[in-house]
Amino acid sequence: MKILTLKKVLLISALLGLILILVMILSITMGSVKVGPYRSISILLQSILGLKGAGTETEKTIILSLRVPRALLAGLVGAGLSVSGAIFQALLRNPLADPYILGVSSGAAVGAIVAILMGLGTLSFGLPLASFIGGLLTIFIVFYFGRQEGRIHPNTLLLAGVIVSSFLSALIMFFLSVSQREELRTIVFWLMGDFSLSNYQAVRLIFPYLLFAFFLLYAHARQFNLILSGEESALQLGVNVERLKLISYLGASLMTAASVSMCGLIGFVGLIVPHSVRLIFGPDHRLLLPASAFVGASFLIASDTLGRTLFSPVELPVGVITAAFGGPFFIYLLRTRKVVKIL
Amino acid sequence: MRKRVLAGFLILLSSLIWAPHAHCSSQRFKDEVGREVIVSFPPKKIVSLAPNITEILFSLGLDQEIVGVSIHCNFPEKANSKVRVGSYISLDFEKIVSLKPDLIIATGAGNTRDMVERLKRLGFPTYVIFPKNVDNVMQSVGHLSQLVGRENEGAEIIQDMRRRRERVVALTLGLPRPRVFLQIGEAPIVTVGKNSFADDLIRLAGGNNVAGNEKETYPRFGMEEILKRSPEVILISSMNPRGNYQKVLQEWSRWKTIPAVKHGQIYLIDSDLIDRPSPRIIEGLEEIARILHPERFKKQ
Numbered sequence: 180m181k182i183l184t185l186k187k188v189l190l191i192s193a194l195l196g197l198i199l200i201l202v203m204i205l206s207i208t209m210g211s212v213k214v215g216p217y218r219s220i221s222i223l224l225q226s227i228l229g230l231k232g233a234g235t236e237t238e239k240t241i242i243l244s245l246r247v248p249r250a251l252l253a254g255l256v257g258a259g260l261s262v263s264g265a266i267f268q269a270l271l272r273n274p275l276a277d278p279y280i281l282g283v284s285s286g287a288a289v290g291a292i293v294a295i296l297m298g299l300g301t302l303s304f305g306l307p308l309a310s311f312i313g314g315l316l317t318i319f320i321v322f323y324f325g326r327q328e329g330r331i332h333p334n335t336l337l338l339a340g341v342i343v344s345s346f347l348s349a350l351i352m353f354f355l356s357v358s359q360r361e362e363l364r365t366i367v368f369w370l371m372g373d374f375s376l377s378n379y380q381a382v383r384l385i386f387p388y389l390l391f392a393f394f395l396l397y398a399h400a401r402q403f404n405l406i407l408s409g410e411e412s413a414l415q416l417g418v419n420v421e422r423l424k425l426i427s428y429l430g431a432s433l434m435t436a437a438s439v440s441m442c443g444l445i446g447f448v449g450l451i452v453p454h455s456v457r458l459i460f461g462p463d464h465r466l467l468l469p470a471s472a473f474v475g476a477s478f479l480i481a482s483d484t485l486g487r488t489l490f491s492p493v494e495l496p497v498g499v500i501t502a503a504f505g506g507p508f509f510i511y512l513l514r515t516r517k518v519v520k521i522l
Numbered sequence: 523m524r525k526r527v528l529a530g531f532l533i534l535l536s537s538l539i540w541a542p543h544a545h546c547s548s549q550r551f552k553d554e555v556g557r558e559v560i561v562s563f564p565p566k567k568i569v570s571l572a573p574n575i576t577e578i579l580f581s582l583g584l585d586q587e588i589v590g591v592s593i594h595c596n597f598p599e600k601a602n603s604k605v606r607v608g609s610y611i612s613l614d615f616e617k618i619v620s621l622k623p624d625l626i627i628a629t630g631a632g633n634t635r636d637m638v639e640r641l642k643r644l645g646f647p648t649y650v651i652f653p654k655n656v657d658n659v660m661q662s663v664g665h666l667s668q669l670v671g672r673e674n675e676g677a678e679i680i681q682d683m684r685r686r687r688e689r690v691v692a693l694t695l696g697l698p699r700p701r702v703f704l705q706i707g708e709a710p711i712v713t714v715g716k717n718s719f720a721d722d723l724i725r726l727a728g729g730n731n732v733a734g735n736e737k738e739t740y741p742r743f744g745m746e747e748i749l750k751r752s753p754e755v756i757l758i759s760s761m762n763p764r765g766n767y768q769k770v771l772q773e774w775s776r777w778k779t780i781p782a783v784k785h786g787q788i789y790l791i792d793s794d795l796i797d798r799p800s801p802r803i804i805e806g807l808e809e810i811a812r813i814l815h816p817e818r819f820k821k822q
Contacts, residue, residue, distance in 0.1 A: 212616040240619045240644060360740055364611050375612055376636050378643075430630075444724055492606045492614035493593060 181363045183463045189467060195473035202477040203254065206484040207246040210459050223247065237498035244378075252377040252385075252441060253432075253483040254476035255498070256396045257448055259389045259438035260477025264449030265456070265467055266396055269403050270427045271333045276451035278435040281325075281340030284319025285347035292354045304384070307440040314436030317343060322428065331424040351510035355369060371496035372445035374483050379439045386435035386442050392430045393472065399423055400464040407462070447501040448479055451509045478505065552670055554652045555630050557638075561647045564671035564790070569618055572629040575651065576665055577800035579627070580678055582672045589721050590621045597649035597794065597802070613637055619644060620646065627651065627666065631799075642732055653673035653799040656807065660684065663801060679801050686788040686804045687726065690811045693818045694728025700814055702729040703782065706740065706793070708770055716742045719758070719803065720796045727811035729755065749779060755814060756782040762816040789813050 191339070207223060209214040222234040222242045260278050278284070290313020294513040299305035325331065325339035352490040355366060402423050407443055410420050439445070452469065452475040460466050482500040489495060530740050549563040569590035576595040579588050585600060590607040608614035610632035618626070623646055628638050630652030641648045649669060651662045661681045667676020683792060702724050704714050714720040715736035724731040732751040733741055758770055773816040774783050782788055790811075795806030812819045 237619055237622055243617050244644060245619065246613050355688050359738065361647040364632075368611055373612075375615070376640055378640075395795045451756055480780045492610070494612040494614070 181462075183282060183406070185467055188466050188469070191460060191471045192473065195470055199254065199477045199480075202480050203250050203311055205415070206250045206253075206480050207242055208486050209484050210241065210246060211488065213243055214241060218484055220386075231238075239245050247376050249377040249481050249483065251379075253374050253480045255382060255385060255389055256438045256445065257452075257475040257477070257479025258472035259392075259475075260445065260449035260479075261452035261456075261471040262393060262396065262468055263434040263438075265453035265464070265471045266403075266427050266431035267449075267471055268453055269407060269497070270424060270431070270465070271337050272407070273333070273337065274454070275450075276337075278431065278438070280344070281321050281432065281442070281444075282344030282347055283314045283319050283321075283432050283435045284439055284444050285344045285351065286320075287311065287314035287436055288444060289313050289347050289350050289354075291369050291440075292358075292366050295362055295369070296354060296358060304380075307381070307384070311436050311440040314432070314440065315471045317347065318432040318436065330421055331428065336428070349489075365457045367448075368496075369443040372498050374442050374445040374497060375443070375494060385437045385441055389434055392434040392437075393468070395426060396434075396445070397468050398432045399426060399466075400468055403427070403464040404462075444498075445479070445501065446498045447484075447505050448475055448521055451501075451505045453473045458512045477501060526619065543593065551665075553649045554665065555650045559649045560649045560762070561649070561669060562624050564621075565669070567621065567623045567625070568620060568670065569599050569623040569626045570595065571613070571627065571633050572610065573597065573794070574653075574659075574798045574800040575627045575629060575666075577798070577802060578666050581663075581801050582670060582675045584672070587670065589623060590618065591615075597800075600649055613641075615618070615640070615644070618638060618646070625649065626649060626671070627669075639729050654717065654775075656687065656726060656803060659799045659801070659803055662799065683801055683804050687807065690728075690807055691726060694811055694815050696817065697728055697815055699728055699730040700754040700787075701732050702755045702757060702780075702814065703732050703748060703751070704757045704759060704796075705770075706759045707742075710742050711745070713743050715739050718797075721801060721806050723796055723803070723810055724747070724814075727807055727814055728815045729810065733750065741789075744777070745777070749777065752781055754781045754785075754787060756780075756788045757810065757813065758788065759796060760790050 194275055205219060208219040210212065214222075218234060218238065219242055225231065225233070226239070226243055263278040264276070266280060267280060268274060270276075271280070285395075287310040291310035293313070294306045294309035299309055319372070321336070321340045321343050325336035327335050355363065358366060402413070402418045405416055405418050406420060406423060414420055453471045456467055456470045458475055460470050479497070479501070482504065483497045485504070486495040486497045486500045542589045547562055551559045551561060553559050554559055566587055568579060568584060568587045570588060572577055572594050573592065573595045575619050576588070577592045577597055580598050580600060583683040588604055590605045591601050593606045593609050595604070604622070606614075607617045607618065607621070618641070626641055627647050628641070628650045629651050633650070637649050651665065653659045653662045663676050663679050664682075667673050704724065706712050706714060706720070706722050713733045714731065714740045715717045715733050717737075717739045721731045721734055725734070732753050733743065754779055756774065762765065771788060773784050773789055773801075774780070775785050791806070791809060795802055795809060
């Protein structure tokens with residue numbers, strides 16, 4: 180394995196950051212109403228720099244109140260799901276792991292559905308809050324049942340998570356079968372993931388959670404590398420393995436809960452992005468985590484942009500795009516890179 | 523008589539509530555879910571977010587004022603030439619913004635509250651209608667006609683609807699009420715419960731909805747339950763007049779013990795006429811009444 184230098188991490192991060200910025204700009208120039216790339220960008224720059232000038236009120240509303248917050252939220256969620264996916268894959272030492280595997284998403288869904296059925300959706304941020312609480316509760320339940328003698332065993336945790344998750348799925352199906360047509364639509368849309376109601380407040384609300392969790396996890400990046408070569412040897416190298424597992428579990432779960440609370444269950448990003456990044460840049464977490472964040476953000480913004488423009492005026496659920504375009508690309512990576520270095 | 527007085531009183535009361543503020547061009551309205559909406563009066567650019575709203579607006583003669591409609595709006599023909607602004611569940615906010623409407627009308631039975639709030643935050647007055655039965659439809663027509671300053675047209679439509687409704691009720695008065703099963707879904711079989719429009723229509727048309735006691739608006743029924751309730755008439759609501767009617771009919775023909783099947787009392791009915799709370803719902807009512815009591819309608 181080549182030695183990873185700080186310089187390389189910074190360089191690749193900067194490059195991926197640049198791509199992310201390009202994708203964001205592209206995303207705000209596209210939509211069902213034509214504004215024109217040059218005009219869109221100048222409207223954005225003006226508002227950032229606090230200037231006045233080009234662009235009608237209508238164009239400003241479209242760019243600044245609809246497209247920009249949507250791109251920001253999609254970017255945050257994409258980054259959050261990708262980083263937590265990478266961590267879950269390492270924690271559980273399982274290539275099939277994704278942010279939803281331990282049931283956080285099902286818990287968040289139950290929270291959201293209960294909120295919809297109780298009419299809490301009428302309160303501002305009632306639904307995201309309920310879903311966040313549902314996710315957090317699930318994190319603790321799974322953690323409680325997933326430990327043995329005070330220690331986290333990946334397989335026990337995985338089983339506990341999968342079982343809690345299927346129990347919650349039963350609840351979801353029960354709620355779906357008893358709900359009315361109008362509620363049903365809201366619920367199904369939430370389960371498919373939807374960015375159409377994004378706003379700056381949502382961005383502001385989840386940003387601190389994601390930032391905190393990211394730095395918490397990134398501070399332990401080197402230790403994640405060690406633990407992958409086996410808990411025993413990591414212990415010998417002075418890693419507090421139990422503490423590391425606890426932090427990674429809580430950090431990644433928090434990231435997932437915060438991400439899905441605002442936009443529902445967007446599938447596939449958290450599974451495929453970390454794997455793709457590993458295939459391209461290698462498995463070192465010091466690079467894997469920031470690279471996953473940038474790639475995940477770019478990927479989800481691009482997918483959402485396609486989703487809202489392909490069949491406009493009707494929007495496709497973003498999950499359709501992530502799976503339809505992400506799947507084949509991932510297969511291509513698997514075929515061309517030959518060696519599957521999962522962990 | 524008492525009803526008339528009450529209705530007159532209500533109209534008086536509502537005219538007091540919605541009295542225009544004398545010296546300003548914007549007016550304050552309360553919509554059907556209790557939200558306050560301030561509309562520049564009369565509105566010149568209206569976006570409709572549901573088919574029934576589109577139908578009401580066109581029937582009020584707002585052909586020019588309507589600038590955008592949902593993708594589900596297919597009636598009247600003129601609606602097809604308007605800009606499409608997305609579906610119930612996924613609105614195309616950009617399109618709406620670009621149309622610069624001064625009034626958006628949404629439905630409580632489809633558009634979510636989040637959407638409505640979002641439209642309001644974007645600076646568009648958004649009025650929500652939420653009719654729950656046939657009489658509510660007339661009220662909604664009244665509300666919308668005031669909202670857009672077409673009270674006369676509105677009153678005419680309401681009068682026509684009321685007259686036709688009374689006629690159906692009068693013609694079917696005292697007749698035996700056949701047990702009716704209205705099928706709105708094939709697999710699984712879904713019917714209409716207590717709080718649905720169609721239930722109201724069946725009752726007004728002189729029928730007895732076999733699922734009329736179900737609390738759920740659109741309950742799912744197993745075949746056993748249908749056999750037990752043995753409907754005398756089966757109505758199949760169809761979006762597509764020719765569709766797979768033959769196939770559904772064949773499905774039913776297996777159950778000869780159901781009176782409706784035995785006597786060939788299975789009919790197709792245009793779903794737009796019975797589940798769309800627009801003035802055309804009266805056509806649906808007349809259609810159902812004709813099916814349930816053909817003898818009373820032949821003479822006319």
